Amino acid sequence: MVEAQHKKELERQLWNIANTLRGNMSADEFRDYILGFIFYKYLSERMENYANDLLKPDNLTYRQLTTHHQDELAAIKIESVDYLGYFLLPNELFEVLAAKGKNGEFILDELHDVLRHIEQSTMGTASEDDFNGLFSDIDLTSNRLGKNPDERNKIISKVFEHLNEIQFLLDDTEIDVLGDAYEYLIGEFASGAGKKAGEFYTPPTVSKLLAKLVTAGKTRLRDVYDPTCGSGSLLLRVAKEVGVANVGHFYGQEKNPSTYNLARMNMILHGVHYRSFSIVQDDTLERPAHRDNRMEAVVANPPFSANWSAADSFKTDERFSDYGKLAPASKADFAFVQHMLAHLADDGTMAVVLPHGVLFRGAAEGHIRRYLLETKNWLDAVIGLPANIFYGTSIPTCILVFKKQRPQADNVLFIDASQYFSKASNQNYLQNEDVDRILSVYQTRQNRDKFAYVASLQEIADNDYNLNIPRYVDTFEEEEAIDLDMVASQIAELDTEMVEIDNTIADFCQQLNIKAPR
Template identity: 65%
Template sequence: MSDDQKKQLQQQLWNIANELRGKMDADEFRDYILGFIFYKYLSEKMYLFANEQLQEDGLQYEELIEGTPDGNEMLSFLQAEALEELGYFLKPAQLFSAIANKGASRAEEGDSSFILEDLTNILNYIEQSTMGTESEDDFNKLFEDLDLTSTKLGRTEKAKNDLIVKVLGHLDKIDFKLEDANSDVLGDAYEYLIGQFASGAGKKAGEFYTPQEVSTILARLVTVGKTRLKSVYDPTCGSGSLLLRVAKEVEEVGHFYGQELNRTTYNLARMNMILHGVHFAKFDIRQEDTLEHPQHLEHQFEAVVANPPFSANWSASSLHMTDDRFSQYGKLAPSSKADFAFVQHMLYHLHENGTMACVLPHGVLFRGAAEGHIRKYLIEDRNWLDAVIGLPANIFYGTSIPTSILVFKKCKEHPDQVLFIDASQHFEKSKNQNNLRLKDLDKIIETYRNYVVEGVPSGELEEKYSYVASLEEIKENDYNLNIPRYVDTFEEEETIDLQTVSKDLADLEGQMTAIDQKIADYCSELGIDSPVKV
C-alpha cells in the first residue's frame, strides 16, 4: 500500500470517528472508535485464520453452521487452534461483518429490533473465550470502556442503535489489508488516531501518549548499535506506543513489558499490542501503580524507555527505604516530585548491558536537597549517566515546559565522561506547539551515536550544540547538570560604533529640522498657526 493510500485510510477512520463523536470529549469517543476498530481487526484475523485452516476442506468460515454435528465439530477444532495461535475465538455469526450486515439489513427493513445487545454479548464472548488459557490476562475486561448503554451515544435506545449501526457500516466498507503479513497499515492508522485524539485531549493526553517525534528519539537512543533486543520495558507505558516504536528500530524484540496506572489506558495498550501483531505470549502489560506496586520486580531489561508523568506526587513513604529499588541511595525523591523515584525504579530494572532513556522536566538537572543527593550518587558513586539532552519547550500535549532526556548505562563506553546536547533551539514552530523535524531527530541521534562509537576527549563537540564533560568538571559544578553550564549558547552582541551612531543621530536631527521648516512654511501660506516651532 502506498503512502497516499495509507493517508487515505487514516483520514477515512478519522472521519468516521468524528461522525461518532457528536458532543463527546476527545478522550470519551476515542474509547468507542478504537474499540470498534479493534473488534473489526479481531474479526478479520479470525476469519483469515479459520479459512486458512479450512482450505484443504474447500470450505469458507461463514459456511459452517453452528448446531449441526459437522459444524460443531469443525468449530470446536477451530476454537482450540485459534486460542493457541490468536489467543481468542469468534464464531462466524459473531464476526464484525455479520453484525454490521445484520444492523444494516434491519435498518433497511424498518425492523425496530436492535443490535446493541447482540454486540454487547459478542464483546463479552471474546473475553470469555480466553478463560483458563494463557491469553486470559491479555483479554480480561478488554472492552469494559465500550459502554453501549451510555447516553453519550444517544438519548434513546433507537438513537444509540442507529449511530452504532451507521458507524459499523462505515467501518465494514474499509479493507484493513490484513492478508498482507508484512503490512502494518492498520497499526499505523491506529497510531495516527491515537495521536489525533491526544491533540484534542489537552492535559489528559499526557496520560496515554508521547509525541511520535519524542518516542522516536527515545527508541533510537536505546537501540544504538543493536539489531535485536531480548526485552524492552516501559514503567508508565500509556497506550503502548513507545514500546511499539522501539520495535520499529530493530529487527526483533523478544518480549515487551509495561505497567500502567490508568485502567482505560491500560486497555488501550493491550489492544495496541495485539493490533500491531504482537503475539499475546510476547507482551506482559499490567495495571497498577508502578512506584507503589511494581509488577515486574523479578526482571531486568535490555532496553528501558519512559515518559513518566512530570513531577507527580507519590507517597515517599519511609517503608521504601527498605525497598531494593531505593535503599542504596540513602534518600527518597520528595513526595511532590516523583521524577527521580521513576529513575531509580527504572535503573533497578536495567540490565548490565542495557540502555535506558527517559523524558523528564528540566528541574531534575539542578534541583537540590534529596534530588541533588540522588543525582550526585548516580554520577559519582554509580557513574551510570551517559547523556543529557535538552529538548525544545512546548512539544508535549498539555504542557509548554522545556524537557530533557537522560540516557543511562550501567556499562558505559566512555566511563569518565557525560555527553550534553542542547537541541532546545532546533525545531519548527507551528500554531499550537513546536515540532521536532526529521533533521532535528537525526542530528540528536547522530551526535549520540558518534559519541558512543568513536568517543572524544572532553570538550566542545559542536559549537553551541554539544559538549563532552568530564566527571571532574561535573563535580566542580557540584553535580548540577543544567545544560548551559556545559554547552555555551551565549550569542555575542554585535559591536556598536558609537561614533557612527552619533553621526546618524546628528543627520536625523538635521532632517527633522528641515521637515519642521517645511511644515511651518505651509502653515504660513495657509494662514494658520504652525504645530511646530522653528
C-alpha cells in the same frame, strides 16, 4: 504507494467516525468506543482469514459453517485459541453484525455478547491475561450514545457501517497500515482534546528520539520495558527501529485501566504475539510487576512530578535502598529513574523524559543525583528539549540517557536542543531534522558551539552535581559592539540633510509670500 493511499483513506474514515460521536461525548470517551470497535473488527478479520486457511483442504469457507459443523468448529477453536489467542464463531464476525445493523436490526445485545465471548474464549489459556477486560470501557447502555436503546443502536450501527467500508487486512501490509492509523487516531485525540486525552501519549518525534537512543548500534533486542507504558506506542516505536520480530519480549505497566486496555490492543494490532508481551495494570512504583526482570532497553515518559507515597518501607526496597534517600512524595521523578535503573540490564540502555527540575533541585533529589553520578556513574547524556512539545503541559523537559557499562565513563554529554523546533498552532514539535541533529551529536560525542558539550566528571563535581544545561552549554549570544564614531557620523549626516530640508521649505514659503513654519 498503494499502502500510503490506503493509510490516508483509513485515517480519513476513522476521523469521520470520530465526528459521528464527537457531539455526544468528550474525546477520551469516544476514543474508547472507536478504538474498541476497530480492535473488534481487526480480530474478526484475522479470525476469518485464519479459519479460511484451515478450511481450504475441505473446500469450505468459515462463513459456510453452521451449527451442523460442530466438529469443525471445535477443531478451529482449539487451533485459533492456541495461535491467535482467542476465538469467534462465524455469526460473531464484525461484518455479520454490521450487515444486520445496516438493515435496521437491533444489534446491541448481540454485540454485547460477542465482546464478552471474545474474552471468555481465552479463559484458562495462555492468552487470558492479555484479553481479559479488553472491552470493559465499551458501555453499550450509556446515555452518551443516545437517550434510549433505539437511538444507541442507530449510532452504533452507523459507526459499524463506516468501519465496514475499510479493509484492514492488506496482504502483508496490514500491521503497519492499521497500526499507524491507530496511532494517528490516538495522536489526534491527544492534540485535539488536551491533557486528559493525551496524558498517555508521547509525541511521535520524541518517541522516535527515545527509541533511537536505546537501540543505537543494535539490530535485535532481548526485551524492552516501559514502566509507564500508556497506550504502548513508545514500546512499539522502539520495536520499529529493529523490527517487531527482532524483539524477544515487551514488558509494560500502566496505572490507568482504560489506557492499559489500549496498550494491549495496540500490541496485538501491531502483530506482537500474545506470548511476546507482558503488560500489567497497576501502580508501577507502589506495586511493580516485573521485579525479577532486567531489560536491554528501558524507555519511559512518566507523569511529570507526580505524587507517590514515599513510604518508609521503600527504604529497604532494592530499587531505592542503595541511595540513602527517597524521592520527595510530591515529586516522583527520581523514584521512576531509580525504578527503571533497577530493571536495566548491565549491557542495556535507558532513556527517560523528565522535567528540567531533576537537573538542579536540591534536598533529597540533589542527594540522589550526586549518588548516581559520583558512585554509580551511569548517566551518559543530558538532552534539553524545547518547551511546549508535550500535550497538556508547556514546561521544558529533558531526556536523561543511562548506561551501566559506559564506553565514555569519564564524561557526560550535554545537548541543548531547546531552540530547535517548529510551531503548529499552540503546540511546538520536533521535526525529523531536529531529531537527527541530536542523534548525530550523541553518536559522535563532540563539542558543538552553543549546542553540545562533553563535560568531565570533575567539572560536574565542581558544579556540585548540578546538571542544569546552561552551566555546560554556553548559548549566550553576544551583542554586537556599538561603533560610536559611525553613529556620530550618521547623526551629522542627518543634521546636514535636515538643514537642507529647512532651507528648501523657507525658499518655497518665500515664493508663496507666506510665513515659514518654525
